[in-house]
Amino acid sequence: MKEIVAIYKNNYSFIENSLTAMVDSIDFDEYDILVSKSIFALFPALKATYKINKKFKQSTPLYTQENVDNSSIGLDKAHLLDRIQFRDDNIYISNIYVNSRSGTPFITVVIHIADEYIVCDFELYTLLKELSLIEGHEYFSEFTRYFYTLFGFLLALFSLALIIYAIYITWTIVLDSDKDLLSGLFRSIIALTLALAIFDLSKTILEHEVFYKSLSRNNNLENRLLARFLTSIIIALSIESLMVVFKIALSDSSKMVHAFYLIAGVGIMIVSLSLYIFVMRYNGKKE
Structure with missing residues (x-):
């Protein structure tokens, strides 16, 4: 865990720019189709995603690489969005936190589009591998x-x-x-x-x-x-x-x-x- 955090801190700007480029490359108008077909294959570090509507309620299932969880539809997410400070490009990138489902370090990216919020959870270890910041050839x-x-x-x-x-x-x-x-x-x-x-x-x-x-x-x-x-x-x-x-x-x-x-x-x-x-x-x- 300490080594992952150290790598993240030393390469913060590069990682933030890479995440921004990733989410910018996604056509969120086709969100449902992307989730069902290719988004997890395109971005292996992306482990979960869902939408939040203008009433701050979760409007889609929790999509993960393994399955689709419908039990969280309608949950109030206002307590999460209240603490978010979006950048000028309407993107928020969180600090590192330990995911409760997997127990591994994650980074969450929230994109504000029109009246909706799209939440994307990235596993940090896999992301660092994708960006060639760990491992070698x-x-x-x-x-x-x-x-x-x-x-x-x-x-x-x-x-x-x-x-x-x-x-x-x-x-x-x-x-x-x-x-x-x-x-x-x-x-x-x-x-x-x-x-x-x-x-x-x-x-x-x-x-x-x-x-x-x-x-x-x-x-x-x-x-x-x-x-x-x-x-x-x-x-x-x-x-x-x-x-x-x-x-x-x-x-x-x-x-x-x-x-x-x-x-x-x-x-x-x-x-x-x-x-x-x-x-x-x-x-x-x-x-």
Whole structure:
């Protein structure tokens, strides 16, 4: 919703002029014929339309792309028209609002012709697509969608493979009592942590690029992906560092300096990630 509103605000003049051109191209003297035959095919973003007579009563059914609703004929629409300030060309274009029927953002255009008012409800998302303000080239968009689908599910499969590997390690430890229990458990935890990080990356890609594709490109998605993935990597490295410390402490304490270097590296990563998140949030507040 926020991305749609941002696109609308940045392109307000262009969208308003485009809507004006759309309604100007309609011959409303043939309104009933257009509604029954072609108006919704000509303008996919137009989702509903109806007429209001000079007594401010709805004089036609509510025409939608799916059906015709006669139940609203005769309803008093004075409360809507009282708040309307028409332009010099007798056209009113509303602000964005959430349609009660669909729950999606809409824009309403009202045309005053003679003693009648013609109301046209446009779905903003479809309108932005028609005006090429979202999405890209149709075929390229489809290609990238399929690629992200393949890539996302492959990542999910690798995540599943890591989970199976972690279970396998734990199972071999249970069956073979001679194996190092502590080392095996740590390796299982690391594998599970990496599996979670990879699955989280896969889920985010599929959500934003395939199933619920973002409406605009910004840096927030990439920043969230990087921050979440690095967090999982830091957790895995922290567990590995702890395992190295235990191993060195039990075998040769003279090599403890190597464990120190590893822990120091993890500490540097934590500080760097913290600074990165701080800068990201600061820039987000400025925007």
